[in-house]
Amino acid sequence: MYRLKINKIIIFFTLLIVFIPRINAVVEQTSEFYVNDYANILSETTENYILNKSVELNNINGSQIVVVTVKSLDGISIEDYSLQLFREFGIGDKEKNNGLLFLIALEEREFRIEVGYGLEGILPDGKVGRLEDVYIIPYFKSNKFDEGIKSGYDVFYSEIINYDKSYSNNNALINTVKGVNLYILFIILNVLTGTIFGVIRRIIKKKNKDNFDNSSMFKCNVAYVVVLILLLVIQSILNFGRISILLLGINILICATVYAPHTKLPSGYSTSSGRTRSSYGRSSSSRSYRGGGGSSGGGGASRKF
Amino acid sequence: MKKKNIFIIIMVIGLLLIASLYVFKYNNLISLNENVESKLSDVGVQLERRADLIPNLVNTVKGYIEHEQTIIDSIANSRTKMINATTINEKNEANNELTAALNNLYVIIENYPDLKADDSFIQLQDELAGTENRIAVARRDYNDAVMDYNKTIKSFPTNIIANMLDFEEKDYFEVSGDKTEVPDVSFED
Numbered sequence: 001m002y003r004l005k006i007n008k009i010i011i012f013f014t015l016l017i018v019f020i021p022r023i024n025a026v027v028e029q030t031s032e033f034y035v036n037d038y039a040n041i042l043s044e045t046t047e048n049y050i051l052n053k054s055v056e057l058n059n060i061n062g063s064q065i066v067v068v069t070v071k072s073l074d075g076i077s078i079e080d081y082s083l084q085l086f087r088e089f090g091i092g093d094k095e096k097n098n099g100l101l102f103l104i105a106l107e108e109r110e111f112r113i114e115v116g117y118g119l120e121g122i123l124p125d126g127k128v129g130r131l132e133d134v135y136i137i138p139y140f141k142s143n144k145f146d147e148g149i150k151s152g153y154d155v156f157y158s159e160i161i162n163y164d165k166s167y168s169n170n171n172a173l174i175n176t177v178k179g180v181n182l183y184i185l186f187i188i189l190n191v192l193t194g195t196i197f198g199v200i201r202r203i204i205k206k207k208n209k210d211n212f213d214n215s216s217m218f219k220c221n222v223a224y225v226v227v228l229i230l231l232l233v234i235q236s237i238l239n240f241g242r243i244s245i246l247l248l249g250i251n252i253l254i255c256a257t258v259y260a261p262h263t264k265l266p267s268g269y270s271t272s273s274g275r276t277r278s279s280y281g282r283s284s285s286s287r288s289y290r291g292g293g294g295s296s297g298g299g300g301a302s303r304k305f
Numbered sequence: 306m307k308k309k310n311i312f313i314i315i316m317v318i319g320l321l322l323i324a325s326l327y328v329f330k331y332n333n334l335i336s337l338n339e340n341v342e343s344k345l346s347d348v349g350v351q352l353e354r355r356a357d358l359i360p361n362l363v364n365t366v367k368g369y370i371e372h373e374q375t376i377i378d379s380i381a382n383s384r385t386k387m388i389n390a391t392t393i394n395e396k397n398e399a400n401n402e403l404t405a406a407l408n409n410l411y412v413i414i415e416n417y418p419d420l421k422a423d424d425s426f427i428q429l430q431d432e433l434a435g436t437e438n439r440i441a442v443a444r445r446d447y448n449d450a451v452m453d454y455n456k457t458i459k460s461f462p463t464n465i466i467a468n469m470l471d472f473e474e475k476d477y478f479e480v481s482g483d484k485t486e487v488p489d490v491s492f493e494d
Contacts, residue, residue, distance in 0.1 A: 079438050125435030126428035133427070297347075298442030301431045 007256055014249030026084050027070055033089070033289035039069040039106040041145040050153055055289065057157065061164040062093030062292055063119075065100045065157060067149060072107040078302050081105075082114040092116040092294025098164070099294040100156055104149065111136070112302035113156065120299045122163045123156070129301035131155050140305035183243070186235060190251040193231070197224045198258025205259075224255070330463045334472055337454040341475055344447040345393065348478070351440045352387065352396050355403070358436060359384040362429050366410070369420040373413055379406040400440075407433070444478045451475045 030036045034054035035047045042050075054065050066089060073081050082103045092099020097118035104111040113132060115123045135155045139148030197220070204217050228248060235244035363377055370377070383406050387399035420426055455474050458467035 079441075083442060125431045129431030130424075130428060298438040299435055300438075301435060 007253060010249055010252055010256070014246055025074065025076060026081055026088065027068065029089050029291070031288045033291065034064065034066050036066070036068040039071045039104065041069055041104070041106065042067075042149060043146050046146050046150050049150065053153075053157060057161060058289075058292070060161065061098065062096055063098040063100070063160050063164065064091050064093075064292060064294070065102065065153065065160070066091050066291075067102045067104075067153060069104040069106065069145075069149075071105075073105045073110075078103065078105060078108070078110050078112045079298065082112045082300070082302075083296060083298055086114050086116070086296040090291030090293040090295070092118065092292055094293035097294045097296075098160070099292070099296065100160065101296070101300075102149065102152060102156070104145070108304075110302060110304050111140070112300060113152070114296050114298075114300040116294050116296045117299075118294070119160065119163075120297070123159060123299075125299060125301050129303070131159075132301060132303050137303060137305060182238065186231075186238075186240070186247055187250075190231065190247045191254055193224075193227055194251040194254030195258055197227070198255040201255070201259045228252070326462070327466060330466050331470070334454075334457065334463065334467060334470075337450070337457055338472065341447070341450045341454050344443070344450040348440065348443040348447055349393055349396060351436060351443045352400050355400065355433070355436045355440065356384050356387045358429065358432050359403070361425075362433070365423065365425050365429055366414070366420060369417050369423070370413065376406065376410050376413060380410060382406075404437075448477045451477050 027036065027038050032047075032051050035042070035050045037047060050065075050067055058064050068085060070081075076084075082101055085103065086099065086101045089101075090099075091101055097116040099116035100119060100123075101114040102111070103114065111132075113128050115125075115128060132152065136148050136152040139145070139151060200220055201217065204220055208217070228251065231251070232244060232248060235247065240247070359380060363381060367377060380403065383399055383402040387396055387403060390396040390399050414420055457463050458472050458474065
């Protein structure tokens with residue numbers, strides 16, 4: 001009975017932490033990562049177009065073009081909003097810093113193209129502004145947002161791809177394999193450690209059935225906590241985010257279950273998902289995208305329309 | 306084993322642990338310190354970049370606003386001041402003067418629609434706006450670096466080591482209204 005309750009509590013809290021909506025000033029990345037249409041101004045065709053071309057570009061040279069539309073900036077200046085978004089999403093390759101963010105704020109009628117450190121050479125601020133005036137502003141002034149965004153996307157895409165055409169067949173495969181592998185590795189790691197420690201605890205309990213020697217159980221628990229902390233640290237270094245907590249929850253759950261296997265797992269609990277838009281992202285689809293860890297120094301240009 | 310031996314072994318292990326702690330903490334402090342210095346020089350870089358844009362700006366607007374010589378002069382002067390500045394403190398002061406002069410210019414320009422529509426001017430405005438944003442970002446990054454550093458040297462047990470080796474607290478870039486208070490940086494450029 002005691003075991004059952006603990007299990008329930010662990011599961012509940014883990015899921016709660018994982019699914020609770022974050023109270024954050026800027027919007028979160030969707031599972032598509034490259035296109036985040038919170039203001040609902042993009043047609044599905046354009047969204048798919050952007051997604052496919054961005055994935056392709058990322059496979060070619062690691063560069064990432066991300067489009068974000070928001071209903072409102074909520075009082076934040078577009079430069080601050082854009083910088084925060086850029087860095088939180090981690091747009092662009094970590095080494096090359098070749099990311100580009102196209103941010104459109106509907107209510108303020110403002111947009112900004114933010115350029116990562118690595119692209120400042122080919123896209124200086126003056127050029128960005130000029131391209132915006134020629135390829136985006138005409139559409140936006142007549143409220144043709146869908147076409148305007150596609151037009152802008154295309155021109156910046158061609159700038160970037162002409163600059164770095166380092167195409168490597170292997171790169172794409174390696175990147176996807178690396179990404180997926182890492183998660184699998186840590187899922188396995190957590191399951192394994194949970195099982196091992198569950199088994200160890202069972203053995204210790206069995207051995208000490210008659211004499212109440214708690215010291216070895218205590219040592220085992222200490223070791224387990226140390227392992228959990230280690231996993232937590234490594235996972236946060238690898239930027240697992242809230243998945244890390246989920247993994248640890250699974251770890252503890254398995255340990256508890258292996259330790260006392262005749263308890264039934266509680267069934268039929270519902271998960272509360274407070275997110276208004278699309279799935280959680282990393283845990284759901286096998287083909288979810290994320291940022292390469294690139295950063296920006298504040299370069300780019302903004303325009304009002 | 307004799308109790309005395311066990312005691313000695315524990316002492317030795319204890320000392321080793323403390324020594325390794327010392328090494329790790331020291332290395333951490335060094336890297337945090339370097340990070341602060343690097344972010345500070347980034348601020349300097351952006352300030353210089355801004356100064357570099359000014360001659361172009363002056364040339365572009367000169368033809369249009371011939372009768373506003375005082376404004377042009379004040380801009381050119383603060384730019385010269387910025388170039389001649391050696392420490393980051395001086396650079397920052399000159400930068401503030403430049404900002405004030407530029408603000409005057411932007412007010413005047415409202416009366417010259419031809420200038421506003423000039424392509425080179427538009428490009429320059431974008432460049433200047435970009436640089437100003439970069440300065441703001443560089444300052445923020447510097448402040449973040451200082452915060453990490455200050456937090457570390459103040460927290461236990463690192464503060465003991467920091468104290469021993471004269472790691473001092475660093476100042477932030479503070480912006481109060483229009484005036485920017487400049488940190489008292491104690492290194493020679």
